[in-house]
Amino acid sequence: MRPNDWHLSEDTEDVDDFLARAGGFLRSRPALHNTPLTTIEKLRTRGADAFGAGATSFGRLELNGEVCAVFYRLPSRGLSLTPVAPEHADALAAQLAGLGHSLPYVSAAHDTATAFAEAWQRHTGALPTLGKRIRLYRLGTLTPAEPVPAGRGRRVGVRDHEQVVRWCREFCDTVGEVPTVDAESWAASRFADRRFTFWQTPDGTPVSMAAATSMVAGMVRVDPVYTPAHLRGRGYAGAVTVAASRAALAAGATDVVLYADPANPTSNALYRRIGYVPLTDWAVYDFSCASP
Incomplete structure (x- = not known):
């Protein structure tokens, strides 16, 4: 296993292992990571059927032994990704494309989503269209x-x-x-x-x-x-x-x-x-x- 790379899992039963490895990273910024936290918790407590039939994919980016980003993909849905630098978005796009993944959409912080969309187009030829923008607020x-x-x-x-x-x-x-x-x-x-x-x-x-x-x-x-x-x-x-x-x-x-x-x-x-x-x-x- 390469230390500085994306590590993927496509087995829903591995959610506990995924959380053991990446849970600390997600909990480090709970406001920013609110959607993966609630989604993965629902998957953990309700099982694979919580989001319909099909495989759920997880991944984590490790750099120098530290988890720096994660993604997940629910059955029949797009990719949800925490903020990453453009080069790491490109590396993920290349890896997913090489494994034959198809994606209807990507959802992420604006700069990360844009970087991944551009990378996905380079690696697959798929044309990205900005479908939605939403603003995240935290209570002061x-x-x-x-x-x-x-x-x-x-x-x-x-x-x-x-x-x-x-x-x-x-x-x-x-x-x-x-x-x-x-x-x-x-x-x-x-x-x-x-x-x-x-x-x-x-x-x-x-x-x-x-x-x-x-x-x-x-x-x-x-x-x-x-x-x-x-x-x-x-x-x-x-x-x-x-x-x-x-x-x-x-x-x-x-x-x-x-x-x-x-x-x-x-x-x-x-x-x-x-x-x-x-x-x-x-x-x-x-x-x-x-x-x-």
């Missing part, structure tokens, strides 16, 4: 936006399940997320293991929703935040985000993060106003040709 000092709308935050209970499913479906439709979710697909969806909070008016009517992931390495991600279109502009989204964030801090979280569309000035201004600080921009490049 939680500051409720003023004025706080009348009502209060409430932890969602079993009786609220139908409304949660409906609002998650509406959220998916609003942001163009595929696949969407319904009652039948709920158990296998990415929302099923979230803890949901409602903001409700004084008469008990839910008007907005925020969810939070389970805590991993002291990190909680608030996702999604949703207010029905006819109820927006009244401060409900900010109030429910504060309520969900405060619950995460009360549970012991040291890093609370969320993602936002940088093209949406309203949500970005809101998150900054309540104490979230931009950490980095993320990018997803789609590949027009999935075959190397």
